[in-house]
Amino acid sequence: MLQQRVAVIDLGTNTFHVLIAEVSELGFQKLHSEKIPVRIGQGGISEGMITEEAQERALEAITNIHQTLQQYKVPDNKTWVVATSAFRSAKNGKTLAEEINKRTGFSIQIIDGDQEAEYIYQGAKTALDIGNTTSLIMDIGGGSVEFIIANQRKIFWKKSFEIGGQRLMDQFMRTDPITELDIQRMNIFLEEKLWGMSEVMFNYSPKVLIGCSGTFDTLAEINDTRYPDGQSLRLSATEAEMDLDDFHEVYQALVWKNRDQRLKVPGMIEMRADMIVVAVCLVRFILDRYDLEHIRMSTYSLKEGFLSKKMQEDLD
Structure with a gap:
């Protein structure tokens, strides 16, 4: 495997996690790691909704993450975005994922709990x-x-x-x-x-x-x-x-x-x-x-x- 620059973004209910790394056959070396306390579950998750305020925080955070990935010159086809509990359980989780895609081009994979446990x-x-x-x-x-x-x-x-x-x-x-x-x-x-x-x-x-x-x-x-x-x-x-x-x-x-x-x-x-x-x-x-x-x-x-x-x- 040739050395490649990649990114994984985990859109969690409490925190958005960012990992930018160089990967090769020897493993991966972290270049940048970041945790952003977005709290998209606050005020709505127990009712099955992501509130407007939480959506705004999510969109602001993901825009900043997108800029960071551009600074690190991570190719779009080597950027993976996964979303977990709030996105899969909220009635408007898929709508927010689509809005993120519109703004950044990120294709978001909403994973189920079984996949999450595997990772x-x-x-x-x-x-x-x-x-x-x-x-x-x-x-x-x-x-x-x-x-x-x-x-x-x-x-x-x-x-x-x-x-x-x-x-x-x-x-x-x-x-x-x-x-x-x-x-x-x-x-x-x-x-x-x-x-x-x-x-x-x-x-x-x-x-x-x-x-x-x-x-x-x-x-x-x-x-x-x-x-x-x-x-x-x-x-x-x-x-x-x-x-x-x-x-x-x-x-x-x-x-x-x-x-x-x-x-x-x-x-x-x-x-x-x-x-x-x-x-x-x-x-x-x-x-x-x-x-x-x-x-x-x-x-x-x-x-x-x-x-x-x-x-x-x-x-x-």
């Missing part, structure tokens, strides 16, 4: 060696959450659930800080929504949780600041680890604070300050419900997985 798995196994250990891979988006039970060689089970951070915020974060009662309500809701996972988890019995990008990047950043002597468990640029004691300490440091207080937590970034509360509540539910013993973190997720898959197909 997330590819991203995780590119970032770290899952090995022969059967693990539960988890990616928390604004609209959906993907779970994959897998090892390095194969996927045993995968499923996408429409229980993303924006949806959980809309339903359960009635106050800031959140209340113990609303966390209990959320846990009952999650038990109902995820009932189909329990038998699968019992059958495969993974003990390791691999968290991808987003929430888990933020947890790793916060955990890093708690180890000023450099003894944190960040193993490489694409992999970190976290034991359960560390997770529970970070959980306690976040969940009972209001937004202003959360922003003062070392390692917290503004774009995650709202959704982090319901996200860590979800992570805690999964850890406790399924007796997971260890957390690994992948900085790669959908966009890197999509690119890895494309490279396996020789960038057709």
Whole structure:
């Protein structure tokens, strides 16, 4: 494979992700990576709509992304744009995708939850060696959450659930800080929504949780600041680890604070300050419900997985 310049854009419910890379038979080298907090699910996703304000934010962001790709001279036929939960579930998701196409020429592929889970798995196994250990891979988006039970060689089970951070915020974060009662309500809701996972988890019995990008990047950043002597468990640029004691300490440091207080937590970034509360509540539910013993973190997720898959197909 000759060296080529490519781009993958992931139009997520909370964040638009951009990856520009040089690819060759040796792999890919990132030239530019960007996360834009567009929040297209805000104010409408729970009603199945993308609001006018959210559409305006999306169009402004995608116009800026288009300019960035032109600056990097990425060919149009080597630019792939994928859209996830908000686009597939909102009544006007397809209309927004068509408007983006009109303005930029980008052809948008609205992928289903099964495809999304496949790409997330590819991203995780590119970032770290899952090995022969059967693990539960988890990616928390604004609209959906993907779970994959897998090892390095194969996927045993995968499923996408429409229980993303924006949806959980809309339903359960009635106050800031959140209340113990609303966390209990959320846990009952999650038990109902995820009932189909329990038998699968019992059958495969993974003990390791691999968290991808987003929430888990933020947890790793916060955990890093708690180890000023450099003894944190960040193993490489694409992999970190976290034991359960560390997770529970970070959980306690976040969940009972209001937004202003959360922003003062070392390692917290503004774009995650709202959704982090319901996200860590979800992570805690999964850890406790399924007796997971260890957390690994992948900085790669959908966009890197999509690119890895494309490279396996020789960038057709």
